[in-house]
Amino acid sequence: MNDYRILVVDDEEDLCEILKFNLENEGYLVDTAYSAEEALKLDINQYNLLLLDVMMGEMSGFKLANIIKKSKSTEKIPIIFITAKDTENDKITGFNLGADDYISKPFSLREVIARVKALLRRVSNDSEEQQSNLLTFKTMTVDMEKKKVSINHKEIPLTKKEFEILYLLLNNGGRVFSRDEILARIWHDEVYVLDRTIDVNITRLRKKIGEYGKNIVTRLGYGYCFETDN
Structure with missing residues (x-):
């Protein structure tokens, strides 16, 4: 049946x-x-x-x-x-x-x-x-096909880099990515990018996703991860 x-x-x-x-x-x-x-x-x-x-x-x-x-x-x-x-x-x-x-x-x-x-x-x-094109965490949805992020069905405007960072971290929940790894994956086609650029993008991203900003955790000396149990 x-x-x-x-x-x-x-x-x-x-x-x-x-x-x-x-x-x-x-x-x-x-x-x-x-x-x-x-x-x-x-x-x-x-x-x-x-x-x-x-x-x-x-x-x-x-x-x-x-x-x-x-x-x-x-x-x-x-x-x-x-x-x-x-x-x-x-x-x-x-x-x-x-x-x-x-x-x-x-x-x-x-x-x-x-x-x-x-x-x-x-x-x-x-x-x-x-x-399969959607990543969800509680009330947040990341749509890879449409390149959109929404929280409680309200679209959150992100830059291309912010979107890619969020997708990378959320899609690998709990895994810590070093700055070098993030640079290689997100800025792979750009020659001169400072570590500070990543920090600035992470800070903006945290603010934009509101309550879920706390899920993007800094591991001092290692890098960043998205914790799904926060």
Whole structure:
């Protein structure tokens, strides 16, 4: 049993139940809604994937998807459209709305299950890759991809050198780096850099990260480290 929760939205109740039965046999947690309006009454944010029919009652699957993608809390939830509409324009419309896949009726249940598995696996891998670019310590986050540091979700403006020093120390929590090591790693392409330059950058960095400044510890005669147990 896995923890993925899927919502199937289709005005064909029999089809909803067939999809629900087969997806649950694969270990997914599945809910159904027989209209877009009914789906909007649910907490969409709890789902890892949405299977949406396009042609439904008053509100279409396209309109439902548009609403979902405009909300910050649900915009990243992957969507697969399941529909009898199979024209190129319809597919382009779906993808432009943020759909991740498009399955045309009639379809085989094996195809639906295979595409669901593939999409959830890709989303999971993307999430893991994104997490690997983040370093966190309590309420402080260092984003290597965006080169940003935030504390309590508020961005802290750092210079390039300050950012690189923080990342070096935090990524090697507890390890002491001598001034020579920091110079070699951070100022490796610069010829004339004084030890005092490192001290100045460390002092500024401590002030900027506020309460976490005390975690950057000076080991007299040795260098600097980031202590995670402070």
